[in-house]
Amino acid sequence: MEAVLHNKDHGHAGADAHSESFIRKYIFSTDHKMIAKQFMVTAIIFLFIGGAFALFIRWQLAYPGEPIPVIGQMLPDTWVNDAGAVTAEWYTQLLTMHGSIMIFAVIIPLLVGTFGNFAIPLMIGADDMAFPFLNMVSFWLFPLAGVIMMAGFFMEGGMAAAGWTAYPPLSAIASYGQTLWIVSLFLIGFSSILGGVNYITTVLNMRAPGLKMFDLPMTVWAVFITAIIITIGTPVLASALAMLFMDNFLHTSFFQPENLIVPTRDMTRTAGGGQPLLWQHLFWFYSHPAVYIMILPGMGVVSDVISTFARKPLYGYRAMVFAIVAIAFLGIIVWGHHMFQSGMNPLLGTTFMVSTMVIAVPSAIKTFNWLGTMWRGKMEFTAPMLNAVAFVSMFVVGGLSGIFMASTPVDVFIHDTYFIVGHIHYVLFGGSLFAVFAGLHYWFPKMSGRMYSERLAKWHFWITFISFNGTFFPMHILGVGGMMRRIFDPTVYDFLKPFQPMNEFITINAMVLGFAQFLLVINFGYYWFYGRKAKRNPWRANSLEWQAPSPPPHGNFDRPLHVYRGPYEYSSPESVQDYLPQTTSPEELEEQRRHHERRLEQQNTAEPVN
């Protein structure tokens, strides 16, 4: 009911959008586009924090024990030693916070928060989300959670240091930073559930007249399915976090066996009755689907971008939708592949290996369909297209390296090595983040009403693409060499010493990669305000968001919409143009064709054939 009333209120909102106060418009906004921008700006700030943490990690691995150049002496003495080098304590905090921030405060908010919020109402022709107030709450929980996560810095013992997976007993006996980490994730979970419920309701109830489910763009399908995974998986994580909170703060023993000696609590013993593996089951039951939460919206965005810039219908639209549904379903029954060496019954290892191998199939289907979309297309390599094309190629690497881990005997060796680190970064950076770059450039004209600099965007793409591969591909080799993840100083081990030059090579690339991201910020920051004014439909795309003004006012569309077809009718013989918007009625189409024929006739009579 609230949704319906709200829509009525917004019927004429476009006109009075300017009369809103600054606070209502920019801070506590209920407009989905403003919330999307808030998610974007906050997540990019966290991207730089998480990226800086990664560079400190890389510095230590390449030059163990050497002072951090330039800023080493300026850092607080809880982080660095007297010489200005990273300490082992801070190192474990860094790797924990890098993972947690990048996953929960960068990738998920960018893909789900930003694109979900911005694209869903526009792409389905709605004037806002179903529950705009919940949407606002969903956003504000996120920076709050981010600040709480980082607040461990001010506590004794520093930030959380048990890895982003927070395996107890280590996490259960840790300092207050860990407690804050738990609270923070709990809030982020809340934010996700609020967003998820909102996306599901919006997609089901607020589509423009004539818009059928199987006429939805892939971005909407992907975020819709993602929202379902979120609402199923997040409560499980929340319950696990609640138990870990009690273990950590109230010294219960959900995850700890009896008579466990706790070094951090004066060697006292736990009361017991718990099981450390229980946490791993609950955590991965959420966090493996979370990997798909972080890749599915990216796949959706990339499908739309490739189809638009290849000027060709998406190959196998229904197969693409069913592949997403299959990934979402299989994603819920593969969590045990994180636990092959955990002491879980090896029989379960067999089971999870089979389900994990099977989940590679829908990913393969998607890859082949992207190739099919490009086949006989007319591709134009703008910045969004370059990033989308890179996504597909990098996702293939990430997918193939996943097969090594899925095979349980090979996993015995590569589990907890840099092979895993390489794999996850090919999926989350090479996959998700390239999709984010593709989507941000693609919708930049719609978001800001202006065009970004294509030249700067291409520089950003090529430097990022090359240094990304220079950073993360050698990590597979480190993993084959057996280098364990999360170690502070690889030179302690004789068998890892030969890899030191490779570690230095990775670090140099990582620095280039990190600093290249300033190009993105400069490009977006400057051209957001000073760019050339964008047309309504600069990419000549079909989906509904391009029918709204750039940028769309509060309430989005300035004329009533009716949808006649799917979003992928590029180069259709029905139309004289190389695209056919979803809203073009058969009458308009006929009119266009007649107009075109008249023009051709006029040209023919004006220029007689020799």
Added chain:
Amino acid sequence: MLDWLPENVSVFGEGVDHLFRLIYYISVAIFVLVNAIYIAFIIRYRRKRKGEKAYHYHGNNLLEFSWTALPFALFLFLAFYSDGIWEDIKYSEKTPNPDLVVEVMGQTYLWHFRYPGSDGIFGRRERGLISTTNPFGIDPEDPNGKDDVTTINSMNIPVNKTILVRLSSMDVIHSFFLPNMRVKQDAVPGQWVDIWFNSIKTGEYEIACAELCGSGHYLMRGVLNVQSQQEFDTWIDEQYTTARAALANAQETTNE
């Protein structure tokens, strides 16, 4: 790339490496194939002038079916092929009869090893008795436990013998990693997990911890000495003598 693998010296490690190679070649083949097509498309199907129309085509069900079925067959084959080797490594009913059982206890940031005494029997242990001075919780009342040998960060084993490692932890989760043996198994507090291996070459190898266990995680390094049976017998006899001497000493002190 597989040349970077540490030297394999264990019996089942050959199976692991074989599978590693197999998947590697399959992956490289798929990667090259997909990317060759990809790059060919990128070069060939560029837009040459504005408004140029592409081929209007929505897809082909036969193709969809075949590129679903083929990967499905390939991945299922890999799963079942892998499973044979997996069962040999980890299924308890497939574990060969051990020639030597060693108990391993992880402690932040140490590895404790325990060998049965000259009687070949481990003394009774109890979790409640575990302490930093008695990492295995050996019952002082049990005579079988009095001659058990314990070492720290150093494990000696005879070559070409089946070793069964019984693994646990006294505080947080660790992971017992022998790169050259292709062994990795988490040590979970509150439970004992068995893992076996069989080294085919003498020498000194490294033991690492592969699961984050705190800020000293990287220091949790041990040494694995694979010795000839003769050398190993000499070593363990020395340990027995020291253990007996220590025991006698202790008894003397109690008698006084």
